[in-house]
Amino acid sequence: MMNCGLVTEKNELVPLKSISVEVRVQDHVSTVSSTLLYVNEEERPLEALFVFPLPADAAVCHFSAKIGEQEIVAEVQDRETARDQYDDAVSSGQQAFLLEESAESPDVFGLSVGCLSPGQNAAVTIIYVTELDVQADHSLRFCLPAVLNPRYTPAGSGAGIVSEISSVCGAVPYTLTLSVHVSSPKPISKLESNCTLDPLVFLHSDHTQATVNLSPGHMFDKDVELFLYYQDPHQPSAIVEAGVATAPSGSLMRDPVVMISLYPEFPEEVMSSLATQGEFIFVMDRSGSMDNMMHCGIGAQTRIETAKDTLLLLLKSLPMGCYFNIYGFGTHFESFFPESVVYNQDTMDEALKRVKEMRADLCFTEILQPLEHIYSQPCKPDHPRQLFIFTDGEVGNTKEVLDLVKHHVLSHRCFSFGIGEGASTALITGMAREGSGHAQFITGTDRMQPKVMQSLRFALQPPVFNISVDWTLPDGVTVDTLSQPINVLFQGQRALIYGRLKGESSGGSEGTVTVKYRLKDQPVTNQLHFCLKPTEETGLSVHRLAARTRIRSLEEEERSCGAEVEGIRTRIVELSVQAGVSSVHTAFIAINKDSRQTVKGPLLHRRVQTHDLLYGSGILLNASNIHLGGEISFSKEDVCYCMMRTKGTPNKLNIGFMTKVRNFFRRGSKTAAAPTVQTNSQSKSDAAPDPQKDPLLQLVSLQKASGCWDLDVTLADAFGKTEDELTNQKPAQVEGSVWATLLALIWLYGCKIDQRVEWQFVAMKAASWIRSQKVGDLSECVCVGNVLFGCQVTKDTLGI
Incomplete structure (x- = not known):
């Protein structure tokens, strides 16, 4: 793993010193507060740009900077206005901070830090909310991104330039602390991670609240992943969040917002016969x-x-x-x-x-x-x-x-x-x-x-058609659906719906949301009843996620409308400012207007240097992974980039670096981008089995397209048996391929049941092929196969 950062003239990594992260998880929504401490160890004032990743669907809702004892809370403004204010502040010697989302990729943010005096500290805090993804094992995944890989941009496309930013690599110079607080209406079963954690501490006897910390000494050289397991994870749920009484009348933040979480269950008769x-x-x-x-x-x-x-x-x-x-x-x-x-x-x-x-x-x-x-x-x-x-x-x-x-x-x-x-x-x-x-x-x-x-x-699974969402609410209450129309549903997968509630109930306290659709010409209805009483202590996370959902819908509408976008752009900016969440047309701006003295002297602009690594067969690669908090500054001079050394290709390419950095955060840049060579990005050090010797893959590789296996030495090797052991045990009434296929099924169900999700379709094809052979009762064969492998698999289990 390459650890990268800004370097001084003495080749010392500066100035990020520590990262402190607090995560609060409420059911399947997380609020993340990250504080990054920077120190200018230079002898001159410093201006730098820090590029870092965030989850693509995150709603950034707070940005502040603390210099000494003074905290400056940023405001969300129109992007161009915020940029102008930042440039004016920096040119006049005021300390300023600008946080903006990339116009090309919503999971990349840039933080401009202007006019840090020599020896000065700046603690930057970023807060965002995001939904947790549902995994194949029904866990919820939280990820704290650590790595921002280079992004290749086709020549002449004018798109983003993260791929062109590189820096010297060395040891991580900063520390990371991470604390997590989990609360859920459903009991917490367990919490796992790809990193070492302290023991999970339950706060209540019903296991609905717990805390855990990242163990000391973690080197932030990989994404930190947490996997939450709840009891009954597929239960539909609803969260109603109260609005802000002081918010402007008619704004999204004034009214209650409901978040519906549904898990569609398809009829068994449909699921039993996949396409x-x-x-x-x-x-x-x-x-x-x-x-x-x-x-x-x-x-x-x-x-x-x-x-x-x-x-x-x-x-x-x-x-x-x-x-x-x-x-x-x-x-x-x-x-x-x-x-x-x-x-x-x-x-x-x-x-x-x-x-x-x-x-x-x-x-x-x-x-x-x-x-x-x-x-x-x-x-x-x-x-x-x-x-x-x-x-x-x-x-x-x-x-x-x-x-x-x-x-x-x-x-x-x-x-x-x-x-x-x-x-x-x-x-x-x-x-x-x-x-x-x-x-x-x-x-x-x-x-x-x-x-x-x-x-x-x-x-x-068959596609779902004619999906509709209907609300039943008490008299006096209406709802505006903020989510995009649902266009896809899968068995057991979560579907989220955000709605803005308007008006006051004349007496009823319950609402109902009904999702209807057609599945293989069958009408299906899924329904959830929910209480209209607001949930306590949600911290406006639902409002911000709802606003972010609506903003994303408007941004997509804007792209599809071509030139007629001014009205949509205005709506995006208004909603972004009202809700205090990021968008492609807004930015967070913070200026230290109360500073008693302005920064004097020319600002120091760092050139980002590049180390070359030999990467096999004479190919020269650019060590250019960027880490969360990896400091990327810019220079008015061109920066040389190493490219793949191929016949007829120049070894170096001069690019206006400062221009490229600025253009990455501007939509529609016409500046040509330079191709970048991808680099190493490795993570866990945990041992894993050599997949080349994986008997499951060996067995699968031998299956015919029709679903059967041949009875031969290669099949015996996959089982860890000799060919004679297989052939000598074969009952006389079955032919070799039927016996081989039956043994494969018994071995899968008896020895590899924990990997069933991997071989389920292989087994379905095998069982279907055996049924097509019409060989009669195979009970004796199953018994012999069980003895051969030391299993206790039943004939019904095999589906034959």
Whole structure:
């Protein structure tokens, strides 16, 4: 892991000294307060820009700076106005702070710190609220981002420039403290993390409140992930939050806001028969960064090797008769077949052969071109298109990609996977949201396979049509729905609805929200009754999330409207200022107007230096990962960047660095961007099994497209048996392939039940194939197989 920061002339890392984070989790909403302490250890006044990541869907709602004993609380203003005020303050020698969201990627923020005097401290506090994502095991995931990977931007696109910022790497010079307080109406079962935690302390006997701290000594060299487990996690819930009595009349903050959390349950008769048709297109990142290791533990794989194992499992899990294709992308893209082909033994074998040959050898990350090509291909009649996209998520033209996915949402569903530390949450979650699919993140020692197979299960679910949301409220009360219309529902996945309540009840104290939709021509209704009485101690988190949801909807509407955007822009700015949350058109500005003396002398602008690392086969890479609090300053001089040393390509490229930094936070910049080489981003040090020797993947690799196995020595090796042990035990009445397939099922259910989510479709195909052979009663075979593997699996369990 590269640890980066601003350097002095003596090559010393400055000036971030500590990070203190407090997290308050209420059910599935978290409020995060981060305080970063900076010290100017230079002999001259300092101005710097700090670039850092935040969750893409976070609502930044507070920004303040404390200099000495004086605290300056920032105001939300129109972005251009805030910039002008900042420039005026800095030019006149006043201390000023400007916090703004990137125009190209909402998970990247820039903090400009102006006029820090020599030796002066500045404690900057940022507070944001965000919803916690539901994981495949029903846990809720909180992530404190530590890594901001470089974002590749296609030449001439004029998009963001994070990919062009680099710095000297060394030891982390700052400390991190993290405390978490969890409260929930449902008992807390447990809390897990990828980092070392102190013991969980329950505050009440009913286990509805608990606290935990990050153990001392944590090096903030990876994302901090927490996984919360509640009892009965799929129970629908509602939170009604009271408005602010002093807020302007007619504003969102004045009225109560309700947040509805639903978990649709599809009828069992529909779920028992998953779809067997579809066009499955797998789009794999093959840029240089995919050669990075998933983690630092024993037996760790590179990202591309993990992805190849996952493609193997996906190809074995597809239903016979569907269509499929595989794309690899980087600076250019390649496809296995000119167009999607029918899934059968021959096409599967050809695809698996090419998967084995896949390498992370396509240079930079360019995801837009392969998507444009895929969308230009006509869809297969009666085979709905399902797009699976695997990437580090390091691109600069995020919004352009999302607009493209949204434009084609009626022809496909998009399932996206962020691989490794620092994957852009804006890109990964955005593609899934705009493509009516589902997003997953795989970091550290996480296994990619179970998360991908959960998404395959979603892809095989029939699409939901005609979704409607109806409210039943007491007389005198009305609701304005703030969320975008629900366009996708999956079995057991959460659907959030925000509503603004207006008026006063004439007596009733209960409301009802009803979600109706059609599933395979069947009408389905899910309903929740909720109390209109406001929940106590919510801290306006629901209002801010509701405002952020509405702002995001308006921003998307603005992009789709082209030139006629002034009215929408005005509404975004008004709502952002009223609610005090960030948007692409506003910024937080804080100026120390009460300072008794202005800063004198020229400001020191630091040049960000670059270390070159040799990265195999004579390729020179740029060590350019940026960490939370990694200080990135700017200079009026050009900065030289190292590029991949390829034939006919210059080794260095001069870019106006200060211009590029400014343009990253400005929409519509026409400045050409320089390609950047991806770099290492590793995290956990926990040991993991070597997937090359994983018997489950060995067994899966031997399955035929139809679902059966051959009885041979390779199958025996996967079981850890000899071929004679398998053949000598075979009952006389069954042929070899039936016996082999039955043994595979018994082994999966008896020895690998904890990994069922990974092999569920492999087993379904196998059971279906055995039933098609019509071999009669297999009870004796099951008994013999149980003895062979030391299992106690029943025939009914196998589904044969």
